Amino acid sequence: xxxxxxxxxxxxxxxRAANLPCNHSTISGNEYVYWYRQIHSQGPQYIIxxxxxxxxxxMASLIITEDRKSSTLILPHAxxxxxxxYYCIVSYNSGYSxxxxxxxxxxxxxx
Amino acid sequence: DAGVTQSPTHLIxxxxxQVTLRCSPKSGHDTVSWYQQALGxxxxxxxxxxxxxxxxxxxxxDRFSGHQFPNYSSELNVNALLLGDSxxxxxxxxxxxxxxxxxxxxxxxxxxx
Numbered sequence: 001x002x003x004x005x006x007x008x009x010x011x012x013x014x015x016r017a018a019n020l021p022c023n024h025s026t027i028s029g030n031e032y033v034y035w036y037r038q039i040h041s042q043g044p045q046y047i048i049x050x051x052x053x054x055x056x057x058x059m060a061s062l063i064i065t066e067d068r069k070s071s072t073l074i075l076p077h078a079x080x081x082x083x084x085x086y087y088c089i090v091s092y093n094s095g096y097s098x099x100x101x102x103x104x105x106x107x108x109x110x111x
Numbered sequence: 112d113a114g115v116t117q118s119p120t121h122l123i124x125x126x127x128x129q130v131t132l133r134c135s136p137k138s139g140h141d142t143v144s145w146y147q148q149a150l151g152x153x154x155x156x157x158x159x160x161x162x163x164x165x166x167x168x169x170x171x172x173d174r175f176s177g178h179q180f181p182n183y184s185s186e187l188n189v190n191a192l193l194l195g196d197s198x199x200x201x202x203x204x205x206x207x208x209x210x211x212x213x214x215x216x217x218x219x220x221x222x223x224x
Contacts, residue, residue, distance in 0.1 A: 034212060043115070043201050043215030044154065087153060093210030096142050098167055099203075101153030 004088045009106040018075040022088030025069040037084040078109045115216035132187040136204030137214045143185040146201040
């Protein structure tokens with residue numbers, strides 16, 4: 001079973017920030033938080049990952065609470081092309097760690 | 112920079128038949144994982160190959176088998192197809208020594224009739 005809990009769906013207006021929450025209360029000390037997204041009919045796309053510090057890249061920012069039991073993925077200026085299912089996954093930081101997907105959050109960005 | 116390539120993109124098989132799906136990993140990656148994604152669900156881990164051996168396996172029956180070749184490409188074989196095997200099959204590659212996330216292919220859509 002997935003070790004994370006996410007809302008089933010969220011809406012966001014184009015140009016606004018999208019904040020996607022994730023709960024992972026059973027995360028262990030060596031596990032990272034990964035975010036992937038899946039646009040309809042495509043494979044999942046890696047977005048960002050982090051251990052305990054906040055992370056930012058060209059796609060998004062990841063905010064992890066101090067107790068590491070929850071995190072938020074932030075898309076600063078959502079576009080229509082950001083409409084996708086977003087998956088929050090807890091995994092070890094290794095190229096051979098498996099990914100356990102839940103059902104994710106369906107983010108709908110509207111004009 | 113070529114990403115993960117999967118073939119074919121779509122195929123239709125009859126119940127009881129066998130199918131082989133193929134995957135070429137991203138350049139520089141040495142590990143290949145396979146996932147099954149049923150409609151409306153998240154991907155489910157099938158198995159992972161590294162150094163031409165099955166390294167990890169998810170909760171899938173022995174009808175699902177695989178292979179990795181010396182050039183790191185991989186095949187997924189499913190025998191005695193069931194209607195419930197209809198799904199999107201995703202291949203993901205990674206570098207075993209790194210932790211920068213997986214690169215997924217666009218998948219093969221398998222329909223069993």
